[in-house]
Amino acid sequence: MLSKKTNKIQPVRGMKDLYGHEYKQYKMLVDCAVLAGESHGFSVMNTPIIEHRDVFVKSVGETSDIVSKEIYEFTDKGGDLLCLRPEGTAAVMRAIVSEGLTQSMPLKLMYYGEMFRYDRPQRGRYRQFRQFGFEHIGDKSPYNDATLISIVMNLLESLGVSGLSLCINSIGGQESRARYASEIRKILEPKISFLSHDSRIRLDKNPLRILDSKDKCDQDLCASIPPITDYLSDQEREYFANVCSCLDTININYSIDTSLVRGLDYYTDTTFEIKVDNLAVCGGGRYDNLLSEFGGPSVSGVGCAIGIERLFGLISVPETLRKIVVVIPVSDHDIMYAYNVFHSITGTRKEFIHIGDMKKKMQKANKLCADIAVIIGETERQSSTLCVKNMKDGSQEIVDSIGLMNIIDRS
Numbered sequence: 001m002l003s004k005k006t007n008k009i010q011p012v013r014g015m016k017d018l019y020g021h022e023y024k025q026y027k028m029l030v031d032c033a034v035l036a037g038e039s040h041g042f043s044v045m046n047t048p049i050i051e052h053r054d055v056f057v058k059s060v061g062e063t064s065d066i067v068s069k070e071i072y073e074f075t076d077k078g079g080d081l082l083c084l085r086p087e088g089t090a091a092v093m094r095a096i097v098s099e100g101l102t103q104s105m106p107l108k109l110m111y112y113g114e115m116f117r118y119d120r121p122q123r124g125r126y127r128q129f130r131q132f133g134f135e136h137i138g139d140k141s142p143y144n145d146a147t148l149i150s151i152v153m154n155l156l157e158s159l160g161v162s163g164l165s166l167c168i169n170s171i172g173g174q175e176s177r178a179r180y181a182s183e184i185r186k187i188l189e190p191k192i193s194f195l196s197h198d199s200r201i202r203l204d205k206n207p208l209r210i211l212d213s214k215d216k217c218d219q220d221l222c223a224s225i226p227p228i229t230d231y232l233s234d235q236e237r238e239y240f241a242n243v244c245s246c247l248d249t250i251n252i253n254y255s256i257d258t259s260l261v262r263g264l265d266y267y268t269d270t271t272f273e274i275k276v277d278n279l280a281v282c283g284g285g286r287y288d289n290l291l292s293e294f295g296g297p298s299v300s301g302v303g304c305a306i307g308i309e310r311l312f313g314l315i316s317v318p319e320t321l322r323k324i325v326v327v328i329p330v331s332d333h334d335i336m337y338a339y340n341v342f343h344s345i346t347g348t349r350k351e352f353i354h355i356g357d358m359k360k361k362m363q364k365a366n367k368l369c370a371d372i373a374v375i376i377g378e379t380e381r382q383s384s385t386l387c388v389k390n391m392k393d394g395s396q397e398i399v400d401s402i403g404l405m406n407i408i409d410r411s
């Protein structure tokens with residue numbers, strides 16, 4: 001709780017305070033993602049941060065790292081076993097069933113908010129982090145897989161994120177995966193003593209996860225395992241080929257990574273990940289049986305989640321949001337008129353500076369690094385005009401309120 005070095009109270013390990021420029025990036029990302037989603041027919045559904053633990057056991061899987069090691073769980077005063085949600089998709093599926101939305105398929109929903117995983121904190125890995133996610137449920141088609149991917153790629157590009165790389169794979173359905181799992185067991189059982197502790201457990205419970213291991217020795221052993229694509233049924237192979245053709249048609253570059261199995265049990269067929277500098281910023285895939293796990297109809301969905309903290313520093317906040325406009329009444333007589341002007345300014349950062357003499361007010365404007373000062377004295381008040389000073393080059397012009405908005409837009 002207290003830092004030994006500074007003796008200051010600290011946030012909980014792996015959790016960070018969000019403020020200043022990072023908060024602006026968070027807000028902008030969420031605003032842009034909501035706009036992008038809405039333009040494709042998605043609407044926002046935000047579910048509670050606390051869920052019954054079973055919501056994730058049923059879906060993400062009892063043996064997944066997320067549930068077996070990383071879940072923040074607790075029993076509440078009523079004796080219910082609850083948890084802080086570790087991810088959004090399962091919670092959205094639970095909500096679709098709880099809210100009786102299963103009659104309105106297909107559904108396009110998006111969500112954003114905090115997720116919690118008790119993992120070892122490191123670069124881009126927190127215990128509380130934020131995700132933005134899209135889910136398109138009830139309409140299985142390769143077009144929808146490719147469209148979802150394109151929405152995210154376009155969104156990230158429009159936010160100025162460069163160096164995006166997309167990896168995709170197909171992990172087939174339950175039958176193909178069971179065949180593949182028994183093949184992995186056959187290959188790795190004789191070498192079990194060389195596997196990491198975690199992978200020995202995985203070999204029994206969920207061998208596909210060994211392919212995702214970060215352990216060097218595990219990775220070397222996995223080199224002898226044929227790709228999962230060899231075990232897909234004809235139908236699954238065709239579906240995957242169609243997803244790839246759709247991506248080709250809309251000019252989205254990708255590479256196929258047959259080891260991309262992802263850490264959540266509910267995926268079937270398509271899985272994908274978008275990376276920047278080898279760090280995943282988005283992960284997703286198709287899920288055929290998730291809604292039915294919660295008592296809903298047996299319909300397929302496709303979804304993904306974007307890690308918001310991983311985008312900090314990679315997205316550029318548009319200039320207009322960073323512009324600082326200050327409104328300065330020259331004397332006390334000008335305050336109410338200037339206050340009215342201050343309230344009419346929209347779409348930019350603004351400050352009202354009305355305390356002190358003119359010198360002090362201009363000093364405050366400089367301290368705020370204002371781009372534009374709107375100075376209002378008797379002349380402006382009498383003529384319903386505004387004196388607009390460009391604080392960077394010192395030039396001034398007299399305009400009306402529409403003229404002011406034009407100056408803010410173009411400067």
Ligand code: AMP
Pocket residue numbers: 087117119124125126127128129130131263280281282283284305306307308309310
């Ligand atoms: P997942 O829910 O595991 O499919 O992850 C989707 C995305 O969430 C990842 O690509 C990351 O960008 C982000 N993410 C996952 N876990 C963390 C974490 N512990 N800290 C920060 N971001 C995370």
